[in-house]
Amino acid sequence: MSIVATPALARLRGRFPAPASTRVLVHRGTCGDAVDVGGVVEVLRAALGTRASSVVETACDGACWAAPAATVVRPGHRHRFARLDREPLEAVVACLGGACEDAYAGSGERGLLARVGHLDGSLADALAQGAYLALAHAVTRKPDEVIEAVQRAGLSGRGGAHFVTAQKWRLAAANAGPRMLVVNAEEGEPGVFKDRHVLEGDPHRLIEGVLIAAHAAGIARAVIYVNGQARNARRAVDLAVTQAREAGLLDGSALGGTGVQIEVRSGAGGYVCGEESVILNSIEGERPVPRTKPPFATDRGLFDRPTVINNAETLCAATTVFDDPPPPTKLIPLSGAVPRPGLYEVPVDGITAWSGVLAMAGANPQRVRALLLGGPSGRFVLPEEFDVPLDMRGLGAGGVVVLPLDVDIPRITRALAAYNARESCGECTPCREGTPRLVALLEDASANRAQIDALIEVMTEASLCQLGGLAGKPVASALALFPQDFEAAR
Amino acid sequence: MADVLPYDVAAPEAAARLAEATRAVEAHPREKTALLPALLDAQHVLGWLPRPAIERVAAWVRVPVSEVYATATAYSELRLERPDPAVWHVCTGVACDLAGAEALLAASPGRTARIDCQFLCALAPVVADPHERLVGRVTAEGLRARLGAAPVESPR
Ligand SMILES: Cc1cc2nc3c(=O)[nH]c(=O)nc-3n(C[C@H](O)[C@H](O)[C@H](O)COP(=O)(O)O)c2cc1C
Ligand code: SF4
Numbered sequence: 001m002s003i004v005a006t007p008a009l010a011r012l013r014g015r016f017p018a019p020a021s022t023r024v025l026v027h028r029g030t031c032g033d034a035v036d037v038g039g040v041v042e043v044l045r046a047a048l049g050t051r052a053s054s055v056v057e058t059a060c061d062g063a064c065w066a067a068p069a070a071t072v073v074r075p076g077h078r079h080r081f082a083r084l085d086r087e088p089l090e091a092v093v094a095c096l097g098g099a100c101e102d103a104y105a106g107s108g109e110r111g112l113l114a115r116v117g118h119l120d121g122s123l124a125d126a127l128a129q130g131a132y133l134a135l136a137h138a139v140t141r142k143p144d145e146v147i148e149a150v151q152r153a154g155l156s157g158r159g160g161a162h163f164v165t166a167q168k169w170r171l172a173a174a175n176a177g178p179r180m181l182v183v184n185a186e187e188g189e190p191g192v193f194k195d196r197h198v199l200e201g202d203p204h205r206l207i208e209g210v211l212i213a214a215h216a217a218g219i220a221r222a223v224i225y226v227n228g229q230a231r232n233a234r235r236a237v238d239l240a241v242t243q244a245r246e247a248g249l250l251d252g253s254a255l256g257g258t259g260v261q262i263e264v265r266s267g268a269g270g271y272v273c274g275e276e277s278v279i280l281n282s283i284e285g286e287r288p289v290p291r292t293k294p295p296f297a298t299d300r301g302l303f304d305r306p307t308v309i310n311n312a313e314t315l316c317a318a319t320t321v322f323d324d325p326p327p328p329t330k331l332i333p334l335s336g337a338v339p340r341p342g343l344y345e346v347p348v349d350g351i352t353a354w355s356g357v358l359a360m361a362g363a364n365p366q367r368v369r370a371l372l373l374g375g376p377s378g379r380f381v382l383p384e385e386f387d388v389p390l391d392m393r394g395l396g397a398g399g400v401v402v403l404p405l406d407v408d409i410p411r412i413t414r415a416l417a418a419y420n421a422r423e424s425c426g427e428c429t430p431c432r433e434g435t436p437r438l439v440a441l442l443e444d445a446s447a448n449r450a451q452i453d454a455l456i457e458v459m460t461e462a463s464l465c466q467l468g469g470l471a472g473k474p475v476a477s478a479l480a481l482f483p484q485d486f487e488a489a490r
Numbered sequence: 491m492a493d494v495l496p497y498d499v500a501a502p503e504a505a506a507r508l509a510e511a512t513r514a515v516e517a518h519p520r521e522k523t524a525l526l527p528a529l530l531d532a533q534h535v536l537g538w539l540p541r542p543a544i545e546r547v548a549a550w551v552r553v554p555v556s557e558v559y560a561t562a563t564a565y566s567e568l569r570l571e572r573p574d575p576a577v578w579h580v581c582t583g584v585a586c587d588l589a590g591a592e593a594l595l596a597a598s599p600g601r602t603a604r605i606d607c608q609f610l611c612a613l614a615p616v617v618a619d620p621h622e623r624l625v626g627r628v629t630a631e632g633l634r635a636r637l638g639a640a641p642v643e644s645p646r
């Protein structure tokens with residue numbers, strides 16, 4: 001970003017001591033903890049002796065494949081050491097002393113992920129690495145101008161439905177206040193682990209996005225709704241909200257802008273509980289089922305107030321839209337049969353295609369049968385499509401599982417259908433009755449093809465929410481692309 | 491979940507545990523909007539939501555018990571039955587299935603159950619221990635070793 005600090009931001013930064021410029025970041029967090037990074041930290045501290053205090057525990061930086069991992073940071077220099085369960089720690093110690101080349105193997109473009117896994121958890125460190133720069137500028141502009149910038153950058157919803165963000169903010173702003181903002185960080189779609197990485201690793205990015213939206217749409221109160229299992233993300237967001245409040249960022253006293261009250265809540269699971277109107281019901285203490293629309297949330301949402309509901313990544317991306325923004329990026333949580341599974345930030349620039357994403361993850365496209373894009377609400381992507389430039393509209397929430405050549409497509413298809421049947425909330429008939437029926441018909445998909453097609457049509461057209469509306473999508477995709485697999489499975 | 495046994499209605503400390511859960515519930519405002527946060531806090535203390543806990547929440551936020559049950563059953567992470575403290579959950583989501591989840595289940599019959607995606611897909615296959623701590627890149631031998639090392643914490 002070419003913009004420089006405003007005087008107010010410079011004053012805020014000046015209130016904190018500068019963080020150490022040389023340190024060893026151990027990527028702890030949910031990913032590191034799942035592979036016993038704690039043991040590595042102890043050995044590393046011992047090996048560093050008097051320099052043990054330079055060890056900083058931080059979150060996963062998106063290179064999940066590398067865990068347990070550490071990054072040595074010296075002025076102008078970063079070097080990540082992967083798989084410290086297999087690699088000797090001496091190299092880390094030597095690097096801290098200056099003996100290593102800059103060989104940072106990052107996970108793609110460094111936009112939203114720039115600070116993820118590189119922060120010590122303090123507001124000072126976040127500020128030193130650029131947090132609240134976009135907000136400092138946004139508050140010097142009129143709300144309309146901020147919405148205009150969001151519009152020009154082409155920002156659209158990253159939660160799956162791709163709604164134009166500027167339009168959503170405008171619709172809410174046109175209604176009388178007080179207005180609400182609900183941050184959807186429920187992230188309950190199987191295969192998706194992007195929001196929790198950003199929240200865990202750089203929670204101030206989200207709060208900055210919330211404050212920008214609050215200024216633009218005149219929001220009085222924001223509720224950040226975090227997935228119940230993502231405990232580290234919740235903890236990081238709680239801490240960051242407290243830090244931001246104490247620094248005067250939430251009441252506008254530090255940088256300007258409208259005061260906004262922020263509350264953090266946890267969800268309790270269930271795929272449908274990520275659907276926006278279900279979250280509204282959940283926060284109000286109602287049964288977590290979808291609401292009929294209209295009324296739309298921007299007219300009558302949380303507690304009947306005009307409400308903007310945005311995915312966490314959408315709000316994080318709102319921090320990147322000012323002054324000559326780079327092409328939009330999408331966070332792609334990628335897993336399956338690849339050497340380097342993890343979280344990738346991919347430019348959606350009309351050039352980058354799946355082949356580029358697979359290359360980042362170290363995959364040989366010739367060993368890939370297909371991608372599963374969007375899990376139980378998604379579709380399969382064949383190698384023919386790997387060189388077609390990515391289109392934001394087709395990416396959904398971005399979850400990708402790379403399927404190897406010997407993958408059992410009918411088995412995966414049945415598993416996705418069964419998942420949807422389990423997760424159906426039962427509120428509407430097409431989905432409640434249709435999802436288990438689809439599972440039954442898939443027992444002999446070839447013979448039942450006509451019935452499956454008819455059932456999917458009903459579910460797509462008549463379901464109350466998109467859980468049922470999209471439940472047939474991966475099934476239809478599998479049957480269209482891999483008919484021979486289903487024939488062979490009879 | 492804390493490192494404690496799931497609440498046992500017959501245990502000597504049952505009343506104290508329930509009192510602690512009640513205190514957590516009553517720290518919330520007496521409003522319907524506190525329903526889920528109160529349920530989560532009660533479960534955090536008890537490990538699950540026995541009927542007395544549901545009743546405490548219902549009374550506190552002034553919602554009928556039947557409605558609290560209707561809500562609680564809709565969230566997959568709220569437990570209305572006492573969890574088995576010996577059982578580990580093996581993720582059988584797509585990435586974990588590709589990485590050999592079935593072999594993990596087969597390697598430890600009786601001590602494992604299936605669970606949907608745990609959102610740690612890049613470290614597949616993934617299991618969750620009885621305290622819901624996630625372990626990634628699990629092998630069958632590794633799981634057996636962990637099961638052997640983890641004492642069963644209560645009579646089964
Ligand atoms: C079954 C279902 C699950 C959903 N889960 C999520 C989710 O976990 N996170 C999310 O941001 N949006 C989810 N959505 C989409 C939301 O309803 C909504 O479109 C989104 O939060 C809007 O924010 P955006 O415009 O910033 O994308 C889900 C939708 C459906 C139908
Ligand atoms: S489509 Fe399915 S999940 Fe959505 S409201 Fe209907 S039954 Fe519930």
Ligand code: FES
Pocket residue numbers: 190191581582583584585586587606607608609610611612614616
């Ligand atoms: S599929 Fe196992 S963690 Fe996602």
